[in-house]
Amino acid sequence: MVGRALRLLDAFSAERPELTLSDIARRADVPLATTHRLLNELRAWGAVERGEDGLYRIGLRLWELGTLAPRGQGLRERALPFLEDLSQITRENVQLAVREGTKVVFIERIAGSGAVPVLTRVGGRFALTATGVGLVLLAHAPTEVQDEVLSGPIERYTSRTVTDPVRLRRMLADVRTSGYSISDRQVTLDACSVGAAIHDRRGQVVAAVSLVVRHGSASPHALGLLVRTSARSISRALAGPV
Known part of the structure; x- marks a missing residue:
């Protein structure tokens, strides 16, 4: 399950920093229902954010962790x-x-x-x-x-x-x-x-x-x-x- 969550995060790129639910599922090759559930968990933790437009973006929590490297x-x-x-x-x-x-x-x-x-x-x-x-x-x-x-x-x-x-x-x-x-x-x-x-x-x-x-x-x-x-x-x- 951790591997699938990482694949969801890896779906984002500099060229595609904002994605729909279906975009993420397709790019990560993860079933749509599983993608939705995992994204909710990632949102709760702060790894991703969902705007009013419905698009998902990488969350600040990952940036905060990255600065500790x-x-x-x-x-x-x-x-x-x-x-x-x-x-x-x-x-x-x-x-x-x-x-x-x-x-x-x-x-x-x-x-x-x-x-x-x-x-x-x-x-x-x-x-x-x-x-x-x-x-x-x-x-x-x-x-x-x-x-x-x-x-x-x-x-x-x-x-x-x-x-x-x-x-x-x-x-x-x-x-x-x-x-x-x-x-x-x-x-x-x-x-x-x-x-x-x-x-x-x-x-x-x-x-x-x-x-x-x-x-x-x-x-x-x-x-x-x-x-x-x-x-x-x-x-x-x-x-x-x-």
């Missing part, structure tokens, strides 16, 4: 001052992300004034192979994770998206050598993303930070040095007293 919240709190500094210096989009399985999860994003639009959002998931933060996290992921990602279907977002596993492996090796990644027009044709790794006190890569700028507006390699400096500052903050 130590890998996201603790990291975000330590990193935020440096993310804000990077945003003020560059006036560009700054992003903070972690790896969850074979996906990137964004835990913070600061939008610069007049910066290029991005497709990512806080709490959203994205392919490891396309974004600046994703390439960093994949480059430092265990071998089995890299093999799983590179052996499966690699999603293409633009004509510049790299989908060749051999070329991607070379890119990951370059990330480990240079200390930063460059994703040039792989997600949208007007944007370039540069990312760098954040380490914990044991030296393990636990997150990545990136700048997303308009293509052609700055040298990616110069941005790489700037992002890498911010990543090192966040790493030192993580290694400090709790």
